[in-house]
Amino acid sequence: MAGEDRGKRPAWAPPVLRGDRLEAGLRTLELDVRHRLDGLLQGNHLGLVPGPGSEPGEARPYQPGDDVRRMDWAVTARTTTPHIRETVADRELETWVAVDLSASLDFGTALCEKRDLALCAVAAIAHLTGGGGNRLGAVLSNGAETVRVPARGGRAHTRGLLRKIAELPRAGEGTRGDLSAILEQLRRPPRRRGLVVVVSDFLGGTEWQRPLRALAARHDLIAVEVLDPRDVDLPEVGTIVLADPETGRQREVHASALLRREFAAAAQAHRDQVARALRQAGTAQLTLRTDSDWIADTVRFVVARKRRWSGGAA
Numbered sequence: 001m002a003g004e005d006r007g008k009r010p011a012w013a014p015p016v017l018r019g020d021r022l023e024a025g026l027r028t029l030e031l032d033v034r035h036r037l038d039g040l041l042q043g044n045h046l047g048l049v050p051g052p053g054s055e056p057g058e059a060r061p062y063q064p065g066d067d068v069r070r071m072d073w074a075v076t077a078r079t080t081t082p083h084i085r086e087t088v089a090d091r092e093l094e095t096w097v098a099v100d101l102s103a104s105l106d107f108g109t110a111l112c113e114k115r116d117l118a119l120c121a122v123a124a125i126a127h128l129t130g131g132g133g134n135r136l137g138a139v140l141s142n143g144a145e146t147v148r149v150p151a152r153g154g155r156a157h158t159r160g161l162l163r164k165i166a167e168l169p170r171a172g173e174g175t176r177g178d179l180s181a182i183l184e185q186l187r188r189p190p191r192r193r194g195l196v197v198v199v200s201d202f203l204g205g206t207e208w209q210r211p212l213r214a215l216a217a218r219h220d221l222i223a224v225e226v227l228d229p230r231d232v233d234l235p236e237v238g239t240i241v242l243a244d245p246e247t248g249r250q251r252e253v254h255a256s257a258l259l260r261r262e263f264a265a266a267a268q269a270h271r272d273q274v275a276r277a278l279r280q281a282g283t284a285q286l287t288l289r290t291d292s293d294w295i296a297d298t299v300r301f302v303v304a305r306k307r308r309w310s311g312g313a314a
Contacts, residue, residue: 012036012293013111014120017166026162029120033127036295059083065308067282092133094151094192096219097122098185099165100200101142102177103245106170107228110291114226117288118199119165121224124298125197126158139185140164142171143178143246146185176246177204183211191218198283199224201231202274212281221283225274228290232267234260 015025015032059075062082072085099122105114126136130153137151138161147168149161171177179200186196196219198212215221234240234255243250253259278285286301288294 009111010293012295014116014294017116017119022163022166026159026166029123029162030159032295033120033123037124037127037299058086060086063308092135093129094135094137094194095125095129095197096151096186096191096194097125097136097138097197097199098179098182099138099140100177100179100182100198101140101165101168101171103143103171103175104177104201104203105226107230107245108290109228109230110289112290114201114228114290115170117226117290117294118224119162120294121199121226121286121288121298122165122197123158123162124295125222125224126161128302129195130155130158136161138165139182140168141177141182142168143175144171145169146182148185171246179208180211183208183215187211187214193218195220195222197222197224199226201226203231203270206273206277209277209281212278212283216282221281223278223283223285225285225287226290227287232271233264236260 015021015028017025017029059072060083062071062084066084068084070084070086072083075083075085099118101115101118105118108114108116122138129136133153135151135153136158138147138149140147140149145168147164149164179198179202183198196215198208198221200223202208202223202225212221212223236257237255239252239254241250241252275285284301284305286298288297
């Protein structure tokens with residue numbers, strides 16, 4: 001669990017990020033992100049996104065999954081083979097993170113809460129997009145309170161942002177999160193082209209799909225889905241109490257084999273719906289779990305994206 005001593009936990013487990021251990025946990029997180037990401041990616045992490053650049057780069061053959069908006073029709077007509085035009089990243093990239101900290105993220109049955117994993121995801125994004133005059137801003141919401149952090153650069157700004165995420169009060173019982181409202185905060189006023197990263201567990205409906213599509217028309221998008229094992233299956237423990245943290249409703253049930261199968265099927269159907277909605281909005285998806293090595297999962301995601309940009313196998 002999240003409160004265990006770090007020495008008894010796997011090396012990849014997120015540090016404790018609350019109470020009197022917050023400051024030490026933030027320092028540990030910064031070191032983990034810098035050392036492990038740089039080590040696993042071997043210095044190839046710079047430029048998490050290939051643009052959205054304003055300078056035209058080389059043309060290369062079209063690969064399934066490429067953005068058709070980057071088709072180079074002149075080269076395509078000349079060679080009779082579909083080509084896309086690469087772009088050279090802008091010298092300064094502006095990244096905005098939309099962080100959903102609603103009550104459903106104040107939950108975790110493995111090595112941390114989903115809320116802690118959301119903070120870790122932002123730390124990784126900050127590292128992967130940092131340097132070179134790049135700026136990072138954020139919109140944070142727990143359902144009852146929304147905090148906007150202006151886009152700035154520098155390590156001190158990143159530390160301050162992570163501290164704001166860690167210290168944002170937990171939403172009270174009955175407070176519903178609204179991811180659509182968070183995304184609308186990023187749409188208006190319009191911002192310079194850049195990267196938008198949405199961090200959420202995406203539980204509930206998919207009303208957020210429309211504002212996400214609107215953002216995709218101007219920005220490169222990444223969705224970080226934060227999950228706990230109990231989001232996707234129930235334990236075989238007999239009678240359990242199921243609770244909706246955003247409404248406070250509770251229900252005592254017997255975790256029979258039939259109920260566990262039905263719960264797993266419904267959870268998988270919802271995850272498939274989320275993945276389809278993100279794909280239709282043109283959003284890349286990274287899934288992090290509280291029982292998995294989140295840095296290794298992030299590395300695999302970054303490497304796969306780089307392979308697609310270069311025309312290699314995903």
